[in-house]
Amino acid sequence: MALYVHKYGGTSMGSVERIQNVARRVAKWHQAGHQVVVVPSAMSGETNRLLGMAREIQKNPDPRELDMLASTGEQVSVALLSMALQELGVAARSYAGWQVPIRTDSAFNKARIQSIDDARVRADLDANKVVIITGFQGVDDQNNITTLGRGGSDTSAVAVAAAMGAVECLIYTDVDGVYTTDPRVVPEARRMNVISFEEMLEMASLGSKVLQIRSVEFAGRYRMPTRVLSSLTDPTGSLAEEMASGTLITFEEDEKMETAAVSGIAFSRDEAKLTLLAVPDKPGIAHSILGPIAAANIDVDVIVQNQSVAGTTDFSFTVNRAEYNRAVEVLTKEVQPAVGAREVVTDDKVCKVSIVGIGMRSHVGIASLMFQTLSQEGINIQMISTSEIKTSVIIADKYMELAVRALHKAFGLDQPGGSL
Ligand code: ADP
Ligand code: ASP
Ligand code: MG
Numbered sequence: 001m002a003l004y005v006h007k008y009g010g011t012s013m014g015s016v017e018r019i020q021n022v023a024r025r026v027a028k029w030h031q032a033g034h035q036v037v038v039v040p041s042a043m044s045g046e047t048n049r050l051l052g053m054a055r056e057i058q059k060n061p062d063p064r065e066l067d068m069l070a071s072t073g074e075q076v077s078v079a080l081l082s083m084a085l086q087e088l089g090v091a092a093r094s095y096a097g098w099q100v101p102i103r104t105d106s107a108f109n110k111a112r113i114q115s116i117d118d119a120r121v122r123a124d125l126d127a128n129k130v131v132i133i134t135g136f137q138g139v140d141d142q143n144n145i146t147t148l149g150r151g152g153s154d155t156s157a158v159a160v161a162a163a164m165g166a167v168e169c170l171i172y173t174d175v176d177g178v179y180t181t182d183p184r185v186v187p188e189a190r191r192m193n194v195i196s197f198e199e200m201l202e203m204a205s206l207g208s209k210v211l212q213i214r215s216v217e218f219a220g221r222y223r224m225p226t227r228v229l230s231s232l233t234d235p236t237g238s239l240a241e242e243m244a245s246g247t248l249i250t251f252e253e254d255e256k257m258e259t260a261a262v263s264g265i266a267f268s269r270d271e272a273k274l275t276l277l278a279v280p281d282k283p284g285i286a287h288s289i290l291g292p293i294a295a296a297n298i299d300v301d302v303i304v305q306n307q308s309v310a311g312t313t314d315f316s317f318t319v320n321r322a323e324y325n326r327a328v329e330v331l332t333k334e335v336q337p338a339v340g341a342r343e344v345v346t347d348d349k350v351c352k353v354s355i356v357g358i359g360m361r362s363h364v365g366i367a368s369l370m371f372q373t374l375s376q377e378g379i380n381i382q383m384i385s386t387s388e389i390k391t392s393v394i395i396a397d398k399y400m401e402l403a404v405r406a407l408h409k410a411f412g413l414d415q416p417g418g419s420l
Contacts, residue, residue, distance in 0.1 A: 002167045003035040003125070007135065007157030010044035011174040012231035013077050023084035025172075025235035026130055030090055032239050035125045037164065038132045039157040040081055042073025047136075047150070063108035067137070067147045071097070074134035074153070082132050092130040095120070097137040097145070102156065104138035104146045111146035112214070113138055113155065116163040133160060154215035162222035169224055170246075171211065172231035177247035178203070178210055180413040181265040186405050188414035192263070194250045199263050199356055202390050206354040207268025216249070223251055253358060261363040262411040267353045267404050269397055271301070272324035273382065274331055275316040278342035281308035285339065289315055292334045298323045302352070302385040302394055312342075316383060318394060324348045350382065351397035353404055355411065356390045367391045373410040379403055 006029070008022050022040070029036050041047075050069050054061040078094035085092035100121060104111035124131045135153025138146050148155050154171060161169035178200065179189040195203075197220050204213040210228060219226040229246025279285055290300055298319055306314045319327045324346070331344050360366050367384075370391055374381060379402065383394035395403060408414060 001033060001035055003037070003164060004029060005157050005161035005164070005166045005169045006036060006038045007153055007169070007171045008038065008040045008231055009153065009171075009173045010041045010046070012172055013040050013042070013081070014044040016080070018231075019077070019080050020084050020087075021235045022081060022172075022231065023088055023090075025231070026081075026085060027088045027090045028236060028239060030130055036130050037121060037125070037160055037166070038081065038130060039135045039153055039160060040074065040077040040132065041135050041153040042077055046073040046076070064144060067108050067111075067145050070147050071134070071137040071145050074136050078132045078134050085130055085132075090130055091128060092132060093124050094132040094134075096134050097156070098139035098143065100133060102133075102138035102159070104140055104148070106140040106142065106144065106146065108144075108146055110149040111138060111140070113148070113159045113218075116160060118160075118164050121160075121164065148214070149212065151209060151212035152214070154212040155218060158215040158218040158222075158224055158226055161226075162218055162224045166224070169219070169226045171215075171226065171228045173210065173228060174230070174232060175210065175228075176230035176233075176245065178208075178228050178264075180263070181404055181408055182208065182210075182267075185267075185401055186265075186408045186414075189408065190413065190416070192247050194248050195263065196253050196358055197249050197251050198253075198389060199358055200249050202354070202356045202387075203264050203266045206266035206356065206390065206392060207270070207352065208264070208266045219249055220251075225249070259359060260357060261359040261366050262355045262357040262413065263359070264356050265354065265404055265407050265411075265413070266356060267351060267400055269351045269400065270321045271318050271350050271352050271394065271397075272321045272327070272348040273316060273318050273346065273350045273394060274324075274327055275314060275345045275347075276331065276336065276339070276341040276343075277314050277345060278312040279315050279339050281311055281313040285313070285315065288339050289331075289335050290317070292330050292338075293317075293319075293327060296326060296330050298327050298330070302383045302392065304383050315341075318350070318352070318383065321348055349397050350394050351400040352392050352394055353400060353407065354390050354392035355407060358389050360389050360391070369410060370407060373406050374403060377402055377406050 082092040082094040135156040177191040183189040
């Protein structure tokens, strides 16, 4: 008997009818003789609704209380799904994260899973029950409820699958797999049958919200086969077809993958840029600027320091837009007076567009085609960052969709058979 973990996202759980469809699908797997653990998200819009109410009451809500609140969305989902399964004659049992327990650290709102005790879950599975566990949440060693960050149910599912040695973790969502880019932005985007773990990790970290980055990290660490597939197909359709559908994250790279220079395009609007103009250029300058930023717990992404002219230089970096206001404050109040920069210039209307592909290792001229394509569209590149399998640019965010569409075409991603 093989164990599978299913994860269903917010849209898939979005109404009573959809929950009943999820139950039909799970029942089909169970009746085929498989053990199934289901990890659902809150119904779509619910987490936003809860967080919105919190912000109406407190401008900067207490992180612990936010987790107490946000975790309730998933508790509703597991109970309703369990009832829907029981109605179909399938024995089912739901658990909140703390009941399993799924142990995390105490970093409220962005907790990390540390361990999962699977004894209760196993006993239920052995008694032929379907087990349903809340996504997105856990419990710390003081018994406080924690949550794993937005999109965290993906991570709960992969972590449960890894802890229990499941055959595969299936991430059911509102698209039928991982595409060359977000199909809502580029209708010509194509679904990939497989994507390498490394590419998926880059895509997720560069903004493709189809999987939370930590879920991909877990999949990599435990080599957990993970598949992204549609929850919106006929739930009573062929099981064999469903098992082979969607996009599988693979850990083996084959030659076919290497032949495509670029596999996908990721983008993120969650960016903001800060620049210090005319900073005296001397050793230690990067440290005196970024030290206070790090001390304020703000993550820095792309960094550029210009050639110095007449003993001064300009220094720019990007941060997540959610941390922009705090970063501006640290720069103007602490850093500028300390380093003697002439001016602080900031811009929260920027975005990051990235091309990703393991084939970039063996192809030259890929970045240059990217820059040429953007220049043909009249898009100014403000910053560039590269690694072995990706090139990212920071541009004005009003050009984001134009840039993504132009690059998707330039790299031939809309053509069957892949990129250049
Ligand atoms: P869920 O609620 O199921 O977790 P999400 O909204 O978190 O769903 O993720 C699915 C969404 O991810 C899709 O609707 C799609 O718009 C978006 N997305 C972004 N990039 C990609 C991509 N490369 N391939 C597929 N979907 C993508
Ligand atoms: N409900 C949570 C969120 O909206 C977790 C998830 O959906 O993965 O972020
Ligand atoms: Mg999601």
